[in-house]
Amino acid sequence: MATTEWNRRHILSLEDFTAAEYDIILQTAASFREVLTRRTRKVPTLQGRLITNMFFEPSTRTRSSFELAAKRLSADVLNFAPGTSSLTKGETILDTAKTYLAMGTDMMVVRHQQSGVPQTIAWELDRLGAQVGVLNAGDGLHAHPSQALLDLFTIAQHFDPDAPRTALLAGKKIAIVGDIVHSRVARSNLWSLTACGADVHLAAPPTLVSKPFADAFASESGSLSVHWQLEPALENADIVMTLRLQKERMSSNLLPSLREYHQQFGITRDRLALCQPHARIMHPGPVNRGVELSSEVMDDARISLVQTQVTSGVAVRMALLYLMGGGKSVA
Ligand code: ASP
Helix, strand or coil, X not given: CCCCCCCCCCECCXXXXXHHHXXXXXXXXXXXXXXXXXXXXXXXXXXXCXXXXXXXXXXXXXXXXXXXXXXXXXXXXXXXXXXXXXXXXXXXXHHHHHHHHHCCCCEEEEEECCCCHHHHHHHHHHHCCCCCEEEEEEECCCECHHHHHHHHHHHHHHHCCCCCCHHHHCCCEEEEECCCXXXXXXXXXXXXXXXXXXXXXXXXXXXXXXXXXXHCCCCCCCEEEEECCXXXXXXXXXXXXXXXXXXXXXXXXXXXXXXXXXXXXXXXXHHHCCCCCCCEEECCCCXXXXXXXXXXXXXXXXXECHHHHHHHHHHHHHHHHHHHHHHCCCC
């Protein structure tokens, strides 16, 4: 696995990632995917290194996936839980990070409900001269890079299981449907998919996506369109990414009702007939069954990539930790 072209200590946003960097990640993740099929699904790559998971916001998939990825790389893992920590006694987040730094943490995986917290921790660690990488595991509405990267890997692998690479996405029609404006997953995917040359179509009610929102992600490589109806986004789509309605981030009633949303934007088997015959459905989870997509669609392994996304997540997160740790000598 070549790490020579990788020179990022932190992964905070995908805004300035290049296609070459995405290809390094895809290639590295494909190697780790192979490791995960072996009888002993573990490599000694990060033996003796310490990874601290700092999740200030609830998480099922992402936290477990990072923990498993670190363990499969033989790293030691600390899991910080805010409810039982000194945060409840008034300790600041930066002091918490410095505490884990003093214990010898090599990488911090940070999730927070406020945008910018992982960046602030990274700045502070850099200011202190610590050679510690920070990986943003989801901050507010801002970014969720590892989710978008596992989505990219899942899509590329769907088109070519043996050689997943960015070129496979060029010109592919990818519909992103749902609560786009509140979604850090959508934002990160917009950077990566357009940089890889995909033809991205956003579909949501006008309260959940706007044209100025999309303009911020304009790219020279891919194209981006906004629709306030589902059908034009689904027509001939290769991939349909559905997004959860983020009720916890909605400040007021932006939808008449969940039932009405499902009637207009829910993905059902009938609606999939508009897409390419080989089209696949994705969702980052957690899913509101019967709202963003019907249970029938979600559970049909012939069309749903939802479980594949979870499996891909471990290989991709192994790749990210491996690449971020690549600057140091590995036993
Ligand atoms: N799990 C993803 C996130 O943390 C998506 C979601 O919560 O809807 O952003």
